[in-house]
Amino acid sequence: MSKSKAGLLQGTLDMLILKALFLGPLHGYGIGQRIAQISGDELKIEEGSLYPGLYRLERRGWVESEWDVSENNQRAKFYKLTRAGRKQLIIEEQNWERLASATMKALRAS
Amino acid sequence: MSWIKATLSFINARRHPDEVTREVETELRFHIEMRTRANIERGMKLQDAQNAALQSFGDFQRVKNSCCEIRRGLPFDSTLFKMGLHITLAVLSGLAALWAVNVPHHNLTGLMRQLIAIAVLAYLFIVVRRAKLQRRSDSEHMSDALAVPTERFRVNKSWTSDLSDASSGKITAHDELGRTPVERMFKS
Numbered sequence: 001m002s003k004s005k006a007g008l009l010q011g012t013l014d015m016l017i018l019k020a021l022f023l024g025p026l027h028g029y030g031i032g033q034r035i036a037q038i039s040g041d042e043l044k045i046e047e048g049s050l051y052p053g054l055y056r057l058e059r060r061g062w063v064e065s066e067w068d069v070s071e072n073n074q075r076a077k078f079y080k081l082t083r084a085g086r087k088q089l090i091i092e093e094q095n096w097e098r099l100a101s102a103t104m105k106a107l108r109a110s
Numbered sequence: 111m112s113w114i115k116a117t118l119s120f121i122n123a124r125r126h127p128d129e130v131t132r133e134v135e136t137e138l139r140f141h142i143e144m145r146t147r148a149n150i151e152r153g154m155k156l157q158d159a160q161n162a163a164l165q166s167f168g169d170f171q172r173v174k175n176s177c178c179e180i181r182r183g184l185p186f187d188s189t190l191f192k193m194g195l196h197i198t199l200a201v202l203s204g205l206a207a208l209w210a211v212n213v214p215h216h217n218l219t220g221l222m223r224q225l226i227a228i229a230v231l232a233y234l235f236i237v238v239r240r241a242k243l244q245r246r247s248d249s250e251h252m253s254d255a256l257a258v259p260t261e262r263f264r265v266n267k268s269w270t271s272d273l274s275d276a277s278s279g280k281i282t283a284h285d286e287l288g289r290t291p292v293e294r295m296f297k298s
Contacts, residue, residue: 028137029144047145048168051138055180059116070140072147077137 013045013053015096018081018089021063025080027070028054054079062088116185123181134177142167200237203230 020026020034031054032047057063062085070076081089123130142163149159164170184191207230209223 027140029141032141046168047141047166048138048170048173051134051141051173052176052180055177058119059180059183059185061116064115070144074140074143075136076140077133 012096013049014057015089015092016043016045017050017053017057018062018085018092021079021081022086022089025078027076027078029076031079057085060088061085119181120183120185127178127182130181131174131178134174134181138167138170138174138177142170196237196241200234203234203237206230207234 016035016039017031020031020038023034026034028050029047032045032050035043035045054063054065058065058079062082063079064082065077065079067075068078142160145163145166146156146159149162150156154162167173207227
């Protein structure tokens with residue numbers, strides 16, 4: 001049976017980016033790779049859509065960026081989580097858990 | 111502090127828009143290059159690897175424009191800022207109007223002050239009216255969003271049979287003999 005990848009619900013991309021950065025600073029490409037890795041390659045993300053998400057998070061002060069040299073000696077922009085971003089990730093995780101359990105409850109109702 | 115950084119970044123983006131575009135482009139090209147390398151490592155030919163990288167990235171131009179727009183945007187929610195600005199202006203206008211009407215109008219200065227008062231009151235009226243219209247349009251948007259389920263219950267002409275005015279699709283309580291549904295039930 002072919003494995004179908006799940007599309008992302010609106011608003012979850014921000015949470016996934018924050019989660020990916022929780023494990024350490026990364027450039028945009030690395031964030032995409034880490035999301036794929038931590039989701040067991042189950043989540044399908046259009047790679048370009050990561051960047052507007054990252055810019056929005058930076059504007060909100062949840063992540064910050066700086067230019068540095070990548071693993072293959074190229075100039076790349078690295079993102080890291082701020083203290084506000086860590087707090088936001090906790091909030092997002094709690095909201096997500098509440099939503100997921102409520103949805104499950106609704107689906108299991110007879 | 112992050113908001114100071116955000117404000118400085120906003121000012122910088124406004125002052126040097128070309129630099130922002132270049133930065134965004136460099137960042138996005140780095141991504142495509144990394145993906146191309148990964149594709150080559152998986153055994154693809156250079157051209158195929160590049161094409162696949164571009165395809166998995168999505169619309170490059172759209173992403174670039176979107177990123178540049180966000181970078182050049184205000185570092186905070188502009189609707190709150192605009193609302194605050196309107197409230198401040200309205201309060202100042204009100205104070206100015208109070209000051210202006212509180213003088214005798216038998217000399218030129220008094221007359222001028224009264225004209226100023228009329229102008230600021232007119233401005234206040236416009237601000238309040240605009241706010242009301244905005245609120246009304248917002249609530250219409252809300253009801254539009256909520257209207258979807260009720261759409262299903264719109265009168266369908268095929269349901270109305272003899273209880274309906276078929277030409278207008280409207281349910282009418284009386285049939286062609288002028289009887290209500292209850293009368294029809296008991297008197298038939």
